[in-house]
Amino acid sequence: MQTNAIQQQVNNSTAQLISSEALLNHWQGHRKLTRKVIEAFPEDKLFDYSLGGMRSFGVMTIEIMDISHYGINGIITGKWNTLLDHSSGNIPAQAKAEILKQWDQITEQINEYWPQISIERFLEVELAFGAYENKNIGTILYAIDNEIHHRAQAYVYLRTLGIEPPAFWDRF
Numbered sequence: 001m002q003t004n005a006i007q008q009q010v011n012n013s014t015a016q017l018i019s020s021e022a023l024l025n026h027w028q029g030h031r032k033l034t035r036k037v038i039e040a041f042p043e044d045k046l047f048d049y050s051l052g053g054m055r056s057f058g059v060m061t062i063e064i065m066d067i068s069h070y071g072i073n074g075i076i077t078g079k080w081n082t083l084l085d086h087s088s089g090n091i092p093a094q095a096k097a098e099i100l101k102q103w104d105q106i107t108e109q110i111n112e113y114w115p116q117i118s119i120e121r122f123l124e125v126e127l128a129f130g131a132y133e134n135k136n137i138g139t140i141l142y143a144i145d146n147e148i149h150h151r152a153q154a155y156v157y158l159r160t161l162g163i164e165p166p167a168f169w170d171r172f
Contacts, residue, residue, distance in 0.1 A: 039100065083129045
């Protein structure tokens with residue numbers, strides 16, 4: 001009987017391990033570092049360079065931007081767009097300046113929308129992008145993990161091109 005009471009207490013609690021603001025700062029730190037990687041990437045290689053069957057970093061960058069943009073919109077509105085099929089690699093090339101401009105716009109959008117996300121909203125379960133059922137916090141963590149994964153691939157690309165990538169810890 002006591003175990004059930006303790007479990008009920010745990011289920012009803014809203015223990016928080018990281019503040020919303022700290023999570024936003026963590027994500028934005030990763031976004032700042034990924035932006036530095038985009039800046040370091042040669043424009044002529046952004047959509048035309050790959051290794052081992054991986055997609056170009058340009059296509060990966062578009063995927064990161066789509067997940068961030070449509071993800072934050074979905075969390076705010078509860079309406080989820082279906083993502084493009086980034087896995088095919090058939091994404092039209094864009095100029096690096098345009099990508100950086102879009103990147104900055106999405107960063108501003110995240111900063112604008114973030115304060116509107118309540119703790120309860122983070123914990124709501126939704127079908128993100130029409131395909132992935134998860135708590136909204138899980139979708140945000142997925143967006144961060146996906147970005148780190150693709151940035152690591154870009155580090156390999158940069159090194160094979162003879163370019164020293166930004167320090168992985170430099171997220172400021």
